[in-house]
Amino acid sequence: MLQINCPWCGTRAEIEFTCGGEGGIVRPLDSEAMDDRQWGDYVFMRENPKGLHHEQWRHASGCGRWFNALRHTVNYRFEATWKIGEPAPAEAAAYLNQGAAR
């Protein structure tokens, strides 16, 4: 069974968690100025990579808190998990910095 590390509770079984989709999506500050295409991109368009992916997860059957995760979409391996609002650990920061350069 897949094990996931909750940043607050420690390692628990996958069945206790729910995935909330792509992580790091920030609501636009000036949404009134956006056209329909830009708003649609914000609401619906998400990355679907084969490989590492920044996601948000919730420990639904545990502490109930949300956290960030870096997960590999092919082998499901979690490379890192960290609390919302905290800096990403080194193993995730390298991946996230690549995304900022895209």
Ligand SMILES: [Zn+2]
């Ligand atoms: Zn937890």
